Amino acid sequence: MPIDAKQPYDDSNIFARILRGELPSKTVLETDHSLAFHDINPLAPIHILVIPKGAYVSWDDFSARASDAEIADFTRAVGDVARQVGADAQGYRLLSNVGKRGGQEVPHLHVHIFGGQPLGPMLAR
Incomplete structure (x- = not known):
């Protein structure tokens, strides 16, 4: 249900619980300010989530309140993960849903990295 x-x-959101170690995740990359892990219900052969470790609901929240160090680390983490999992070889898609109309379901900023297959059009009609 969109938030x-x-x-x-x-x-109490699922990503906050993962960050606290209350729920397991299959880590791809961890930095001072970011965590990347495999999605538990992948929608493509490559489906990784990258989240900031700070308590940010969305891009709006993150861009307004995060430190320059957090923003730089998170941006670099997304690119590093794409290269690490080989998504850069043939192309990939980044997706971050924001708010109700954007389809955001978890109230913690996250970026999906999709790859490993043709991904089709950007929006379904």
């Missing part, structure tokens, strides 16, 4: 990205951060 309202303007609401305060909910520290």
